[in-house]
Amino acid sequence: MSTSDLEALRNKLDEINVQILELISNRAEIVEKIGIEKQKQGIPRFDPVRESRMLENLVQKNKGPFDDATVRHLFKQIFKASLELLEEEHKKHLLVTRKRKHEDTVIHIKGVGIGGPDKVLVAGPCTVESYGQMYEVAASLKAQGVTILRGGAYKSRTSPYDFQGLGKEGLEILHKVGGQFGMITVSEIMDSSELELAGQYIDMVEIGAKNMQNFSLLKAVGDSGIPVLLKRGNSATLEELLLSAEYIVSRGNAQVILMERGIRTYEKWTRNTLDISAVPILKKESHLPVLVDLSHSTGRKDIVLPCAKAALAAGADGLLVEVHPDPSISLSDGQQQLDLKQFAEFYRDLNAFQPFGS
């Protein structure tokens, strides 16, 4: 074969490549139309039965030279690419995504911007135990410039025999102490029946990891309009976290803060595994603020500072750390809460690394 013959064949191939490209692009446009229709009708995007029928049809028509397995493989790749296209299209429509809203969402509560240029710190005990305990923590935190006070009134404990929280009394204490020190207050709720009361006493509700997919709670919080700290479930993917946030935002409440709090892995030397990669991924995929819970992810005090630095370096808008006046007598999670002195050292060192807004 002469060089010019080879050249001619290659030219033909180039033309066919362009034709194939045009054909698969036309196909993709039709798939997108199908996707819109499926979305309207609530039909799942992935349809293995349809894919299998199309493959059977193609194999029957296959005259070679490719064998049937190769034909299946080639077309399966086209179906896969089409499905990815549908998923990308679907993601573009989610309210929580950057594709839908490019600018960062900043949540303003009592003059503090969460998700803006200043980093925020949420601190306080695991559980509200008494007025005296909350007063002591809040006085110390406020003196150091911390603006957001946490404390659990309703506790989601793994065992029903563990302390379940003070309930309404806990919310009242948070409200009183928050008011005395001009701090923003946040506490977890586990059921939509607690929402109304929480709305009367605190500034922001937390949806804990165990409730990330409590869809009736997500809907109720979405309807309420109250700012919400939404924690990632310990076995939840980032996509699932964003879809849970979408439940809230789609009901008109755009004041959602995402929180990475560690995921369950085989590692035993930490309570959970802090998924640092979640931070830049969530910041890239979503416009919502992203915070990192240092205490529940690590479950220990000695690595809180390096993990805090890592979270900030990864782009987190803020951090959460548990602080108790005397963790040794705490009614819950004593081993992971910092005492006031440990917190002061932590916060001093952290501010040297990255100044916090106050």
Ligand SMILES: O=C(O)C(=O)C[C@]1(C(=O)O)C=C[C@@H](O)C=C1
């Ligand atoms: O026919 C459909 O329902 C489509 O969504 C199109 C299509 C395809 O690419 O052919 C895409 C994804 C499905 O898994 C099955 C088929």
